[in-house]
Amino acid sequence: MVPTMSGENTVREIGHDEFDPKGTLVLILVYFGVLSVMWVFMYFVEFLGNDLTVLV
Amino acid sequence: MNIHNYEKIWLVLSMLLIIGFISTVVYGATAVGIEMVNDEGGTIDSTALDEDDRFSEPRVEKVGEDEYEAYVVARQFIFEPNPIEVPANSTVTFYVTSPDVLHGFEVVGTNANAMVVPGEITELTVEVNEPKEYGILCNEYCGGGHHTMEGKLIVVPEDEFELGDSNDE
Known part of the structure; x- marks a missing residue:
């Protein structure tokens, strides 16, 4: 039987605001954290700490 | 327009990230x-x-x-002068040019x-800060001897530094 958007086989129907993909949110927050830390490390430690830097 | 709350969070976070990137730069x-x-x-x-008169006699002044x-002067397949000696804790401006082909001037392991x-x-x-020895290499393919084209930048302690013979200061 082909499942349909709504019909007799629907177990639960939820509205727009009730759909909360918490796992995705956590995943994205973790990714955001990793990205921020990596950016700070790359710029301030690896790049700025890599003397001799071209100045003026 | 109906935007889901999570989507708003993601939008705000990505804007913050962009602002963060731009402000660090x-x-x-x-x-x-x-x-x-x-x-x-x-x-x-x-x-x-x-x-x-700057490049007829490559030197530090x-x-x-x-x-x-x-x-x-970066030429096939050397850097002149070699080594380049500068004193510690100083500001050095390099003027580099080539009489032949395209070369690279990279102080290895630095920016x-x-x-x-x-x-x-x-x-x-x-x-330059503490005394240290850096390698210099050419990172643009410049011919058959490209892979041997290297030089040295030596940061010597201030009290040991002396300008080359070509300088009468």
């Missing part, structure tokens, strides 16, 4: 003073480096207190890295 350019190597060094007749200028174009003078200023 702005911080580097203003507070730290990081510069891009550009064409400010000007041009030169690459066939007549001998007639230019003192131009102020703790300020030095290094005139460097001092530029192209050396015949007819152009590459100008880059760096601050």
